[in-house]
Amino acid sequence: MAISFTEENYLKVIHRLSEATSEDISTNAVAELMQTKAASVTDMLRKLAEKGWVNYQKYQGVRLSVEGEKIALSIVRKHRLWEVFLVDKMGFNWDEVHEIAEQLEHIESDQLINKLDEYLGFPKTDPHGDPIPNKEGILPELAYSHLSDIKATKTCKLMGVAQDSAVFLQLLTKLNLSLGAKLDIQEINEFDRSIFVSINDASPIFISHEVAKNILVKILA
């Protein structure tokens, strides 16, 4: 069935909200991410439900149907593969690619996206460490920890970020924090929950709790 860019964006947003919770997604939550009004969302949810892509009962919130989930994952797949292309092949920085990928994710051609996947060497994650769903729409669950959740002095590897905003990514770049960076936690301060950490064996610096919350790491030792 034909799908519009707008419908694709709604499915993508509902999918993103569903990842964070097992509860139904509220109209307001969708409205906020779609940067639109709740009334518009209500209209669209009814339409998406008619097309069979979401389960929606009025006043009860919404969730993706199996079919809707499939569509959402194919958009995520396209978005993340294009991000890899933009960084690996076009030479963009990781904080510059989100907006362009938002456009490219709507290009419709299974053949193209599978050829692109191959051309990029079947990458497992995008430049922010987010996993890329495969052709069958299966998204490997990567169980990484939030740096902010770590309670002891450990050595970790930066595997991803929980936020794609340019300001955040630029801050990480300034701190020399990129995918794969080694983090030696020296101290965790109870007072402001800031972390004193050495990055790639450099002299340790302070990282705020706010930043640590958005950094995903694998614990090495």
Add this chain to the structure above:
Amino acid sequence: MAISFTEENYLKVIHRLSEATSEDISTNAVAELMQTKAASVTDMLRKLAEKGWVNYQKYQGVRLSVEGEKIALSIVRKHRLWEVFLVDKMGFNWDEVHEIAEQLEHIESDQLINKLDEYLGFPKTDPHGDPIPNKEGILPELAYSHLSDIKATKTCKLMGVAQDSAVFLQLLTKLNLSLGAKLDIQEINEFDRSIFVSINDASPIFISHEVAKNILVKILA
């Protein structure tokens, strides 16, 4: 000023029609290429004129303004660069890329298109031999002959095609006619204007006038 996909497509179509003639473009001609009705075209032409992208007087036809020409050429540039990408990097055949490029040409990012240009090695023509406008929107005029216009037994090189339809391109592929192919004209038949020609030194075959009209060549000898 903001521009919609639809507006971009109208400007592209008006540009294409303007290349073939120096006269003003008729509403009906635009309607046919846009696959829409004349009444819809009238509405859009008024809108495009208000935005300053075309010069339009009712009942007098339309032509691009300087600004409109600039926009149209930037779309053509994007379309043709993406076609090169699809063929050279993604491994598509020249008859498979038009529809995908129709989507990709609307991606908005000057940075991306200039990086893509560089990545592809600043190609001069697309996979069909059509010239690619440069960053400044200047389209090099390539003066090639239509194979059908050649009146004597000559040796030529295939430089482009005047049509991008998949059926036509697939026929050329079947005849072993690709960009750069050598054509030795053996005979031109007065009766049906068909051409008896050797392709890359193979044994000569007949090519219809209809096909020859859509083949662009450089005369070598």
Add this chain to the structure above:
DNA sequence: AATAATTTTTAGATTAACCTAAAAAATAAA
């Protein structure tokens, strides 16, 4: 449990891009 606050939905409009049918203008033919 009743009331207050919040969330969500309905009702009615708006805009972009399209449509059909009819009117008007331009062009071609008698």
Add this chain to the structure above:
DNA sequence: TTTATTTTTTAGGTTAATCTAAAAATTATT
């Protein structure tokens, strides 16, 4: 130069996606 034909425009409507304002349902608070 009238008349006929074709082209183009106008008038009025439709659909998708949005909006504001008001009504209804849900949730939270006394």
